[in-house]
Every structure is written in C-alpha cells, then in structure tokens.
Amino acid sequence: MVATRSRQLKSVRAKSPTADAVSYPVGVPLGRTLSVFPLVRDVVDGPRNRRSVVRVISVSRDVVVWSCLLTSWIGFGTSCRADSDSRPSGSRPNVLVVLTDDQGWGDLSLHGNPNLQTPHIDSLARDGVQIKNFYVCAVCSPTRAEFLTGRYHTRSGVFSTSAGGERFDLSERTIGDAFQAAGYRTAAFGKWHSGMQAPYHPNARGFDEFYGFCSGHWGNYFSPMLELNGEIVKGDGFIVDDLTQHAIDFMERDRENPFFIYLPLNTPHSPMQVPDEDWQNFEGKEIVPDPRPENAKKEDVQHTRAALALCENIDDNVGQLLDALERLSLSENTIVVFFCDNGPNGSRFNGGLRGRKGAVHEGGLRSPCLIRYPSKIPAGQTVGGIAGAIDLFPTLADLCDVEVGATAGPLDGISLIDGLREPKSKPSERLIFTAWSGKFSVRSNRYRYHANGDLFDIVADPGETGSVAEDQPVATARLKKALEDWVKETKPRDRSHSEEQVFPVGHPDHPWTQLPARDAQATGQIRRSNRFPNSSYMTHWHSIEDAMTWDVDVLAGGRFDVEVFYACPESAVGTQLHLEWKQGETESATDSVVTESNPSGPIHLDKDRSKRAESDEKDWKKMPLGKIDLSKGRGRLSLTCPRIMGEDGETRGVEIRLMMLHRVPAE
Structure with missing residues (x-):
C-alpha cells in the first residue's frame, strides 16, 4: 500500500x-x-499509515x-x-x-x-x-x-x-x-x-x-x-x-x-x-x-x-x-x-x-x-x-x-x-516593519531599509546584493525615520525580560496545569538535557541538595493532585520525591517514592535523517506525587529528592520531563 x-x-x-x-x-x-477525539489513545496499538489512502484529485x-x-x-x-x-x-x-x-x-x-x-x-x-x-x-x-x-x-x-x-x-x-x-x-x-x-x-x-x-x-x-x-x-x-x-x-x-x-x-x-x-x-x-x-x-x-x-x-x-x-x-x-x-x-x-x-x-x-x-x-x-x-x-x-x-x-x-x-x-x-534580536528592517512596496543604514531596491535586486542608500537619499531618510519612529512606539523587548516571567497555575476554569521541567530553575548539579530549553528535561540529579523550582502565580487557590513524568534506572527505585509550596510564611508539601523503574533511553533516533541540535526524547512514565494545597498568589514550587537511590554516575537518580497539577473538585 x-x-x-x-x-x-x-x-x-x-x-x-x-x-x-x-x-x-x-x-x-x-x-x-x-x-475526546476518537483517534487519541492513552496506549496506541499501532500507528496507521493514513497517507496510504490519499487520493490525488x-x-x-x-x-x-x-x-x-x-x-x-x-x-x-x-x-x-x-x-x-x-x-x-x-x-x-x-x-x-x-x-x-x-x-x-x-x-x-x-x-x-x-x-x-x-x-x-x-x-x-x-x-x-x-x-x-x-x-x-x-x-x-x-x-x-x-x-x-x-x-x-x-x-x-x-x-x-x-x-x-x-x-x-x-x-x-x-x-x-x-x-x-x-x-x-x-x-x-x-x-x-x-x-x-x-x-x-x-x-x-x-x-x-x-x-x-x-x-x-x-x-x-x-x-x-x-x-x-x-x-x-x-x-x-x-x-x-x-x-x-x-x-x-x-x-x-x-x-x-x-x-x-x-x-x-x-x-x-x-x-x-x-x-x-x-x-x-x-x-x-x-x-x-x-x-x-x-x-x-x-x-x-x-x-x-x-x-x-x-x-x-x-x-x-x-x-x-x-x-x-x-x-x-x-x-x-x-x-x-x-x-x-x-x-x-x-x-x-x-x-x-x-x-x-x-x-x-x-x-x-x-x-x-x-x-x-x-x-x-x-x-x-x-x-x-x-x-x-x-x-x-x-x-x-x-x-x-x-x-x-x-x-x-x-x-x-x-x-x-x-x-x-x-x-x-x-x-x-x-x-511593514520587523524586529528580532536587536535587528530591525522595514519594507515598502519597492525598498527594504535596515537599521544599519543599508537600503535595497527589492524590485530590481530581490537578493539584496547591493545597497542603494547613497543613490537614493530621500527614500533612505524617509524609511530611516519611519523605522526609528516605529521602534520608539512599539518598544521591542529583549531577552533580559525572561527573568521577570512567572507561570500561572490553577486557572479556575481549567482543571489541568502543565509545568514542564524546562521552565524550572535548577540548582546544584541538575541541568537541562540540552541548551535549547523547549522539549528538554532535567537530568544529572545526584545530590539531596539539588532542586527544581518553578516561580508561579496561583490564580485560584485549592487542592491539587500532582503527577510527574519521569525516567530512572532500576537502581533508582526507592528514590523519594518531595514537592514543597512556599508563599511567605505559608507552606505545604507532598511526598512520594519511586516504586517502578523506567529505564527508557532516547527513542526514535533512527528516524533522525540529519544530526539533531535539540534534546532527545524518552518514553516518560507517569507517577502520582500526592495532593498539595496551594494558596492564591505568587509563590514557589520546589521539587527535591531527600533520598536518592542508585549508583554514583550518569544513571543515578531520576530524570524529570513534566509536572502536572489537576484541581481537586471542592466537596
């Protein structure tokens, strides 16, 4: 077929x-x-080759x-x-x-x-x-x-x-x-x-x-x-x-x-x-x-x-x-x-x-x-x-x-x-204006002007091979001013604003909240699986002093069921996970112990047709971590391992991909 x-x-x-x-x-x-979509399953029996039935019409x-x-x-x-x-x-x-x-x-x-x-x-x-x-x-x-x-x-x-x-x-x-x-x-x-x-x-x-x-x-x-x-x-x-x-x-x-x-x-x-x-x-x-x-x-x-x-x-x-x-x-x-x-x-x-x-x-x-x-x-x-x-x-x-x-x-x-x-x-x-990573340009029907002073006649030179700024001073001055005015008006931010970001938790109309590992601040020896944060996970958890912490804003307080998606070798069974909520003097916590191994290595790398720059992925296992009470407002959720099982080295401890919170309905 x-x-x-x-x-x-x-x-x-x-x-x-x-x-x-x-x-x-x-x-x-x-x-x-x-x-629920009928084609989504928690366990997939086997993928269908949907494109085998494509008809060209x-x-x-x-x-x-x-x-x-x-x-x-x-x-x-x-x-x-x-x-x-x-x-x-x-x-x-x-x-x-x-x-x-x-x-x-x-x-x-x-x-x-x-x-x-x-x-x-x-x-x-x-x-x-x-x-x-x-x-x-x-x-x-x-x-x-x-x-x-x-x-x-x-x-x-x-x-x-x-x-x-x-x-x-x-x-x-x-x-x-x-x-x-x-x-x-x-x-x-x-x-x-x-x-x-x-x-x-x-x-x-x-x-x-x-x-x-x-x-x-x-x-x-x-x-x-x-x-x-x-x-x-x-x-x-x-x-x-x-x-x-x-x-x-x-x-x-x-x-x-x-x-x-x-x-x-x-x-x-x-x-x-x-x-x-x-x-x-x-x-x-x-x-x-x-x-x-x-x-x-x-x-x-x-x-x-x-x-x-x-x-x-x-x-x-x-x-x-x-x-x-x-x-x-x-x-x-x-x-x-x-x-x-x-x-x-x-x-x-x-x-x-x-x-x-x-x-x-x-x-x-x-x-x-x-x-x-x-x-x-x-x-x-x-x-x-x-x-x-x-x-x-x-x-x-x-x-x-x-x-x-x-x-x-x-x-x-x-x-x-x-x-x-x-x-x-x-x-x-x-x-039409554009900005990215400190670079700016503006396009008119004929020209593209760049913030470095270059002007290109896109109609005659779509490949932008030679600047005509000196030959077209009027167009250059007009587009330069328009771009400068636009930058002043829209105030593009730079990536330093990342430090100000917090992650909302517990929206009253949405029962689920995902907190991916990539958005946590890691301390100690823990590090991301890749320098590109998207789709990464936390690994190298070797010390009881290590922690993952999310800066969050709880939109509506309440009790939440907590799950983590993890991988670990057989030797790490018995490792204790501890989640703590801190908001000023307010604290609550929940604990659980890893009872099943999940020794998944990277999956489907045989389908990589070119060397990847991103993190690999694994078959993550879901583990309940218990219930935790969160009060409305800004605070910190910290995940630690008070007890770490396993041998020293690369495979010690657990790897964390995602934490999920699900609001428990009020009785």
Whole structure:
C-alpha cells in the first residue's frame, strides 16, 4: 500500500506545474466543548499509515488554506465590516489555515525549486490567489502572535521563543476569540507556541478544541506525548499525519455550523525526523543548490534532503485536507490559507534571497501566502503590493462577515479583501516593519531599509546584493525615520525580560496545569538535557541538595493532585520525591517514592535523517506525587529528592520531563 501511494504521488509530482507582574483575568471561557477525539489513545496499538489512502484529485477552489503567517501589511485593504453578524452562521464560509514551521519561500515547486514537487500546495495558487510579497517574522512565536492578533508582536509583549517570552499579552483579542464569538466551531491542531498554561493556553484564547503541543519544538515525531485540551495523551503515528487527521475529523463532526481550523504543523522544524516512505525519495538524492553562492557554500545537503522530504510530506497532507473538503462537499464554501512562519531553517534553495530563519532580510521574512475561496476569489491570480501575517485576521474576518471585536489597540493589519477580489488593482502605499534580536528592517512596496543604514531596491535586486542608500537619499531618510519612529512606539523587548516571567497555575476554569521541567530553575548539579530549553528535561540529579523550582502565580487557590513524568534506572527505585509550596510564611508539601523503574533511553533516533541540535526524547512514565494545597498568589514550587537511590554516575537518580497539577473538585 505504501509503495503504491509513493508511485502515485511521484507520478503526480512529475506533472506538477512550476511558476514563478501580570494581572490574569479569571472566568475566561475555555471553550464550549471538551470532547475526546476518537483517534487519541492513552496506549496506541499501532500507528496507521493514513497517507496510504490519499487520493490525488482536482481540487475545487472553495477552501482557504493559510500556512505561513508573517509580520507585515499589504496595500489594497479595507476596514472590517461592522455588520459582521448579519449572515446566519450556517451560510458563512468555513476557514482552514495551514501554517508550517521553518518552511521557506523557496521550499515549493511553485517557486521554482527543482529539488521537490508540491502539487497540492501549488494547486492553491492555481485555484486561488497568491500574494507575491508576503512577510512574516524572523522566527516562529512572533509570527504566530501576529497572525493570531493582527498586531505586531512588539506591541503584544513577545520577545523570545521560550521561558514565557513566547506569550502575547492577555489584553489581546485573538482570531479564535472573534470566530468563536460569531458562532464558529474553533480548533487548533499542532504547535501552539504562544503559552502553555491557562490563560495563555489555546483553550483559553478562543479555541474550543486543541490537540498538539504548546512548546516551541518537539523532540519526537512518532507517536509522541501530546495533549488534548490540557490532558496528556499519546499521539498516533507520524505527528503531521496525526494532526491532519484530527483536522479532518473536526470537519466531519458537525456539518451544521461553520468551522475555523488553525493547523500549525511543526515541520520541517528540526529534529529532522522523517518517515521511511518519505525519506526513500530523498536518501542520497542529488541536490541543486541555491543560485546565491553564499547559500550554496553553507548548505548542509543531508539536512536539506530531510527538510525537503518533510515538505513533500506536508504537501501530501495538504492533499488529504483538500480531498476531505471535496468528499464532504465543503470545498466551495471553505477558505483555505497556506503560509509559513519564517525563512528556511537551513541554507538551501530559496530563490537567491538573502538570509534564512532569524534574519531580517528577505530570505528570513518572505513567505508563501496562498488563499483559495472559489466562490469569492478569482483563480490563478497574483496580488502585487506587500502584505503580512498581521493582515490575515482582519482579512478573514472581512471575508466571513465576522466582527473583529474590541482589541487591545488598533490592528496593525488591514483587510486585503479588495486586492483579493481585484488582484490587478493598484496596491496602496504602506510599510511593514520587523524586529528580532536587536535587528530591525522595514519594507515598502519597492525598498527594504535596515537599521544599519543599508537600503535595497527589492524590485530590481530581490537578493539584496547591493545597497542603494547613497543613490537614493530621500527614500533612505524617509524609511530611516519611519523605522526609528516605529521602534520608539512599539518598544521591542529583549531577552533580559525572561527573568521577570512567572507561570500561572490553577486557572479556575481549567482543571489541568502543565509545568514542564524546562521552565524550572535548577540548582546544584541538575541541568537541562540540552541548551535549547523547549522539549528538554532535567537530568544529572545526584545530590539531596539539588532542586527544581518553578516561580508561579496561583490564580485560584485549592487542592491539587500532582503527577510527574519521569525516567530512572532500576537502581533508582526507592528514590523519594518531595514537592514543597512556599508563599511567605505559608507552606505545604507532598511526598512520594519511586516504586517502578523506567529505564527508557532516547527513542526514535533512527528516524533522525540529519544530526539533531535539540534534546532527545524518552518514553516518560507517569507517577502520582500526592495532593498539595496551594494558596492564591505568587509563590514557589520546589521539587527535591531527600533520598536518592542508585549508583554514583550518569544513571543515578531520576530524570524529570513534566509536572502536572489537576484541581481537586471542592466537596
């Protein structure tokens, strides 16, 4: 079956056309339903090869797929309608937004990449509209914030990709909030990366259903530990296939009310884990380098092979989504949007653009943006001008007659509805700003200006090979002032603010709270399994003086059941774990003893197709730690080991991945 699927897809690809101190609100609704997905199991009997049944079809143009959001604006917009609730909910279009992770502008056959074929994604351009100059942020969490809020991430408080810096302010209204309020069924499946605990959790930010993970990256892509509406579950098979199937299940579940599905897929972000059936087409494959010499010189060919295999896997899953919409007779009334969150995570083919992920040049910021909506948007058109992730919220609201509602401030994004309906219309003049890690640039319809004084004519020189600042003093001065004014107005934060972050616990409307080990402060010999905190665990617990401590803010006091997810050798059985709550003079504690070993080593490393930079992952075992009383307000939760069993050395003690707190209902 797999071989048959691969031959069919290969045949289709060969025919694919190419083209050019915080105040937390309580009582926040966390979603109207908490139904359990039928495909999630605590114990997985065996992953299904869902893509073995993919059918390649002629896709109707009724669906809007959004996949890579950026921080930018576009110049042909209108304001959102005030009479947004004028249509009955049943007549409104569905929305499917697909966002991919670390897939660059050049990672599509649509954009001339000779190394892969992406016929299903390409079909969105054929059957819909592509925005030629669409911009996102240099890295992932800022882009997500800008898509979700329609405002620059610098306004909403995002300054990092971990340690709480990925969270946008609670005063912000999300696209999920708006569509939920308008009667849509809302769901997010995939990588959230905008906060883990309520009220930052997706269930608290406008999404009825959430299945995936909230971290910035994940260490294992094969039947991994995930969460379903806050509760830990085990995934089913390769993660992107699993997330796609959950999106399809959500489409099928209720045909009476429109849906808004946000599908932030987590590939081709590293680790570069690829299913065998996708890897077989790229193992040992000759790779055509990027035409830009410095990109070609820096390319890690094995990493590129893995990234492109993951991009073709994404394309297969987009095909499944479009197939499902067709099968369910939903294509004509579904808006499908596809875009990416930043530039490529490697120096591979990117159309000669300068920079990659993390850069504020074109190569780090330019993203595909494909929008298909057959009944309202003409097919096969290209929209000029500039646009960005900030524009998707007002645009989708406008297309669906949904009221944006009261936001934390004026939206930076604009509705692109006029440009989508009349792609040949002249774009208006506007600017799109970006900031990351102390670097700043601004894009106009013609130029990109950098804070170091360089000015590039992107129309004539899209690769930013030569500054024209001296030749264009008027444009340079105008954009320099605009960028300086924007920086003063939005006040971008730096990563030093990580020290100020606390983690909310015990939201009154959310029974579960996750406290991952990565967010604890480690003392003594304990250290993270990797210097990149996302998806890491704490290891080297050798002394009774060692501790893990979380700085938390309890939103509503009460009694909580505590669980830890751990690994340890047989020799560590009998180790005692002690959790203590301190808040001034107030203290409470709970203890438990490790009664079962869990000698798990790293899992699924055989699926790594390129050397990983992230932490490995293990099969973690759940252990009850007892009950603890927490009082409202700020305090510290400290985990220690008063008794450590085992031999001295690397395997002594326990390794901790996650602590979970579950509110005990009041009697």
